[in-house]
Amino acid sequence: MKTLIKNAFIIDPINQLNGQYDLLLEGEQISEVAVKIEDQGYQLIELAGRILLPGLIDMHTHLREPGYEEKETIKSGGEAAAAGGFTTIACMPNTKPVADNPATVEYIKSKARDCVVKVLPIGSITKNLLGKELGEIGFLAEAGVKALSDDGNSVMNSEIMRRAMEYANSFGLPIISHCEDFNLNGNGVMNEGYYSTILGLKPIPPAAEEIMIARDILLAELTGARLHIAHLSTKRGLEMVCDARERGLQVTTEVTPHHLLLTDKAVKSYNPDTKVNPPLRCEQDVEALRTALQDGLIEAIASDHAPHTFEDKLGEYDYAAFGISGLETTLALIHNEFIQADLLDWNDLVRLMLINPANILGLTVEGIKAGAVADLTIFDQEKTWTVSKDKLKSKGKNTPFAGWELQGKVVMTIVNGKVVYTDLDDQGKIRY
Amino acid sequence: MVLKRKDFLGLYDVSAEEITEILNTAVAMKEIFTRSVKKIPTLRGKTIVNLFFEPSTRTKSSFDLAAKRLSADVMSISKSSSSVVKGETLLDTAKTMEVMGADVVVIRHSASGAAEFLARNIQASVLNAGDGAHSHPTQGLLDMYTIREKLGRIEGLKVLIVGDIAHSRVAHSNIRGLTTMGAEVRVTGPATLLPKEVEKMGVKAYTNLDEALVGVDVVNILRIQLERQASGLFPSINEYRHFYGVNEKRLAQLADDILIMHPGPMNRGIEIESSVADGANSVITEQVTNGVAIRMALLYLLAGRSLKHEDLN
Numbered sequence: 001m002k003t004l005i006k007n008a009f010i011i012d013p014i015n016q017l018n019g020q021y022d023l024l025l026e027g028e029q030i031s032e033v034a035v036k037i038e039d040q041g042y043q044l045i046e047l048a049g050r051i052l053l054p055g056l057i058d059m060h061t062h063l064r065e066p067g068y069e070e071k072e073t074i075k076s077g078g079e080a081a082a083a084g085g086f087t088t089i090a091c092m093p094n095t096k097p098v099a100d101n102p103a104t105v106e107y108i109k110s111k112a113r114d115c116v117v118k119v120l121p122i123g124s125i126t127k128n129l130l131g132k133e134l135g136e137i138g139f140l141a142e143a144g145v146k147a148l149s150d151d152g153n154s155v156m157n158s159e160i161m162r163r164a165m166e167y168a169n170s171f172g173l174p175i176i177s178h179c180e181d182f183n184l185n186g187n188g189v190m191n192e193g194y195y196s197t198i199l200g201l202k203p204i205p206p207a208a209e210e211i212m213i214a215r216d217i218l219l220a221e222l223t224g225a226r227l228h229i230a231h232l233s234t235k236r237g238l239e240m241v242c243d244a245r246e247r248g249l250q251v252t253t254e255v256t257p258h259h260l261l262l263t264d265k266a267v268k269s270y271n272p273d274t275k276v277n278p279p280l281r282c283e284q285d286v287e288a289l290r291t292a293l294q295d296g297l298i299e300a301i302a303s304d305h306a307p308h309t310f311e312d313k314l315g316e317y318d319y320a321a322f323g324i325s326g327l328e329t330t331l332a333l334i335h336n337e338f339i340q341a342d343l344l345d346w347n348d349l350v351r352l353m354l355i356n357p358a359n360i361l362g363l364t365v366e367g368i369k370a371g372a373v374a375d376l377t378i379f380d381q382e383k384t385w386t387v388s389k390d391k392l393k394s395k396g397k398n399t400p401f402a403g404w405e406l407q408g409k410v411v412m413t414i415v416n417g418k419v420v421y422t423d424l425d426d427q428g429k430i431r432y
Numbered sequence: 433m434v435l436k437r438k439d440f441l442g443l444y445d446v447s448a449e450e451i452t453e454i455l456n457t458a459v460a461m462k463e464i465f466t467r468s469v470k471k472i473p474t475l476r477g478k479t480i481v482n483l484f485f486e487p488s489t490r491t492k493s494s495f496d497l498a499a500k501r502l503s504a505d506v507m508s509i510s511k512s513s514s515s516v517v518k519g520e521t522l523l524d525t526a527k528t529m530e531v532m533g534a535d536v537v538v539i540r541h542s543a544s545g546a547a548e549f550l551a552r553n554i555q556a557s558v559l560n561a562g563d564g565a566h567s568h569p570t571q572g573l574l575d576m577y578t579i580r581e582k583l584g585r586i587e588g589l590k591v592l593i594v595g596d597i598a599h600s601r602v603a604h605s606n607i608r609g610l611t612t613m614g615a616e617v618r619v620t621g622p623a624t625l626l627p628k629e630v631e632k633m634g635v636k637a638y639t640n641l642d643e644a645l646v647g648v649d650v651v652n653i654l655r656i657q658l659e660r661q662a663s664g665l666f667p668s669i670n671e672y673r674h675f676y677g678v679n680e681k682r683l684a685q686l687a688d689d690i691l692i693m694h695p696g697p698m699n700r701g702i703e704i705e706s707s708v709a710d711g712a713n714s715v716i717t718e719q720v721t722n723g724v725a726i727r728m729a730l731l732y733l734l735a736g737r738s739l740k741h742e743d744l745n
Binding site (some may be wrong): 232311317318 | 444520522523526541542543544545546548549563564565567598601627628629630632633733
């Protein structure tokens with residue numbers, strides 16, 4: 001069975017494609033890319049000039065399984081990813097049990113076989129995320145994890161972090177660091193500044209994040225480790241990452257759509273969907289991140305998809321869970337806010353959401369060419385839609401972007417040559 | 433006049449006209465206290481629920497008394513006696529009260545924003561009796577009432593708030609109300625207890641009490657929570673008393689007619705010396721009396737939205 005994709009506007013900096021092409025898929029692979037391919041009775045997908053990208057990667061998600069299946073499962077998270085235009089997602093190890101051992105990683109991989117997108121497990125740095133003893137890093141590497149992280153927790157003990165970096169390096173794994181000083185964060189719930197003052201909410205100073213970024217950069221220098229700073233949210237943190245990069249260290253970083261689009265002013269209504277860690281920062285921080293993104297100083301955009309139940313987010317801001325459900329809005333938000341506004345172009349986006357994340361995770365991507373695996377993201381730049389909690393595939397409806405009207409939408413996602421999501425017919429259905 | 437709002441959550445969005453109207457209404461309410469029968473039938477048939485998720489003696493009894501003097505039916509639920517401890521959510525508790533016919537839900541809660549949350553989710557009027565470190569509008573109003581009653585005005589006065597500004601909803605509502613009414617507000621306390629960018633709220637911040645006291649008309653002294661010391665925010669009670677305690681010696685430097693206020697409960701001998709608390713300049717007990725009048729005024733203006741003003745007389 002062959003599928004012919006007609007009139008795709010392909011943007012693929014890997015293969016220097018930027019124009020309208022036809023694409024023939026055969027089995028799991030792309031068999032031909034040409035300006036025009038004659039239809040010889042193939043199954044036909046007419047794209048009429050819509051954007052077609054090599055399948056995107058979200059390198060930072062929480063799929064909650066095993067242990068928190070009420071928040072999300074690998075299956076439901078996969079559906080959300082497909083609807084959001086991702087063909088591959090990396091999932092953080094803060095599950096129950098924690099992915100600090102090969103058995104849990106194997107369990108995740110077995111569940112991922114029923115998932116419409118590809119799932120890359122990340123192993124934990126320390127046992128049970130406690131920051132006290134190293135996880136079984138070698139076994140985790142053998143089990144196929146692509147990185148190590150205690151995301152959600154910081155490894156507070158610098159000696160443990162140092163040893164983790166040294167050890168991980170010998171297995172070729174990067175460390176993804178959630179940077180937060182747990183003493184300095186003061187059990188805060190939002191960014192420290194004018195808004196925390198007028199709202200009377202417990203503040204988290206930016207320095208709680210920056211101190212750990214500084215420490216981890218110093219440890220990366222000491223150990224030669226590959227360090228990736230997760231969900232960077234402050235200007236000073238950014239400056240330190242840029243400085244480290246200039247000094248030749250293997251330090252990379254990512255930023256989330258919510259840290260690029262919302263400031264701490266959004267907390268004003270006490271909407272628990274704005275409660276996230278790191279917290280939404282002040283205008284100067286957001287401005288610095290946006291500029292850096294345009295200047296190519298940030299390697300990746302990731303959703304930090306953190307789904308929660310309705311109850312987890314119900315009620316008092318203090319007691320609500322931290323996290324934003326982001327898989328289904330990330331690409332559309334970045335398109336709407338940056339590409340539409342000519343602040344980024346599609347080539348930049350493919351670098352931020354595919355090429356660089358793949359490099360950081362040590363994956364090879366072939367892009368769109370004959371013989372490559374057919375993982376594809378198709379995007380309609382004209383289609384407008386309103387973010388609606390009811391319509392999210394994710395079990396986590398916790399998005400602060402509900403009600404936002406966006407121009408541009410994922411209309412099809414293809415994984416291993418198979419259409420797993422289509423909205424070309426406005427139905428937005430997942431296909432197994 | 434009635435309030436053009438369903439809820440009363442804080443003083444941050446209340447105009448000077450509204451504040452004046454509330455204070456004027458409270459004057460009429462306070463007059464009732466001098467009668468032999470201290471009760472009017474205005475809110476007969478109205479139901480007021482006091483939902484206290486945090487221990488409180490003063491505010492709760494003040495609201496109780498205010499509702500009773502207006503002849504409303506009052507239900508009081510406090511955390512220890514309600515099903516909240518069994519894991520019932522704030523929302524469910526409030527909804528239960530609502531279907532029981534509450535016209536006004538008075539809420540005290542340790543989480544900032546709890547009153548806003550409730551107001552968004554129920555039809556009844558919500559009156560904030562203090563939420564976390566955010567707002568305590570009835571305290572702000574009763575403090576302004578007391579100042580206006582004693583000094584005849586609010587505009588142009590210099591008011592100093594002393595103590596733990598960062599964790600104080602009393603400070604917050606006083607700042608909002610007083611600045612709206614045109615007073616000059618100063619705050620002082622240890623640097624660790626002044627919140628970030630507090631001056632953006634239109635106040636002047638000091639870390640030296642004696643400098644802050646120069647030329648002020650009113651000193652409002654906040655209770656210092658002794659556990660703040662244990663959490664590392666200041667070195668010792670002794671040191672706090674020395675640098676931020678309002679005592680006879682400091683009082684002697686100030687104007688003769690200065691007002692000394694405290695929202696209570698006091699740590700006598702720590703933030704305020706007993707002789708100051710009980711002295712001629714102190715209006716601390718009058719604050720308590722005025723609190724009942726202010727709460728009556730607000731309950732009347734909220735629950736009495738369907739009533740005519742004449743009913744008061």
